[in-house]
Amino acid sequence: MKRILVIGGTSAMIRESLRMFAKEGSKIYITGRTENKLTSIADELKVLGADVKEECIDLDLSDEHLNFIKRAAEYLEKIDIAILAHGINIPQAEADSNIESGRKMIQTNFVSYVSLLTLIANQMIEQGSGKIAAIVSVAGDRGRQSNFLYGATKAALDTYLSGLRNKLHKYGIKVISIKPGYVDTPMTASFPHNPLFTSAKEAGELIFKAISVEKDIVYIPWFWRWILTIIKIIPEQIFKRMRL
Ligand SMILES: NC(=O)c1ccc[n+]([C@@H]2O[C@H](COP(=O)([O-])OP(=O)(O)OC[C@H]3O[C@@H](n4cnc5c(N)ncnc54)[C@H](OP(=O)(O)O)[C@@H]3O)[C@@H](O)[C@H]2O)c1
16 A cells, blocks of 8 residues: 655646556545645545545645644655645746746745655655655746746756755655646646647646656656757757747
């Protein structure tokens, strides 16, 4: 039986992954900010076979993290897998005109992750094992005018995860960076959709597989690795003139 801590458990993208873990009979401590969404997901996971405890928490409140992780570790007894999926995407134009909304995005997408990952890593070192999977984004691979603050929060998280993976390797703890491209979820509901979009269900299945096979860095779906490889080699002299 896998013992799983899910942070940002109301994310549409990981819902299918959670269903798959539930069908395996996992024990799940799931958190979310919106109570009715959280209850509905927890109820579904219970029906599918999981042993579930839910907790409503606003992750921007970093002072609550220590006690929250303690409660989760106590319930699960041991955290085999920690999945971190919460995040917000404030449009760049709004971040440009309202510093406070940009600051909030940095808090949610990066500062809260550092706090939570530090506590989870310490817990896993004490246990002597564990697996951490955090959702980053292809937007963090290169800054673009359309979403560079969002991308910067994900780039910062990506670098943090790389260092954490390097640190935790000697303890046998895996750190998996999950990098989705466009996924059809509430976060992207207002974006013009194009053929590169993946459904939330498919993304969730791929995230489940990525956690099971323990790769270090996974693009969701795989073709984004090659798209980003091309985007990253475009010389800055050309890139700065492009409308991306
Ligand atoms: N969709 C994409 O194309 C895409 C691409 C690459 C990466 N990502 C990343 O994938 C992750 C999941 O996003 P998604 O696409 O599944 O969108 P989503 O369904 O909107 O999920 C975002 C989740 O984050 C939670 N959240 C936001 N702020 C929070 C806070 N302060 N405290 C607690 N929970 C908070 C939201 O909770 P509420 O339900 O309460 O609002 C929601 O469950 C995010 O990290 C996102 O940046 C998404």
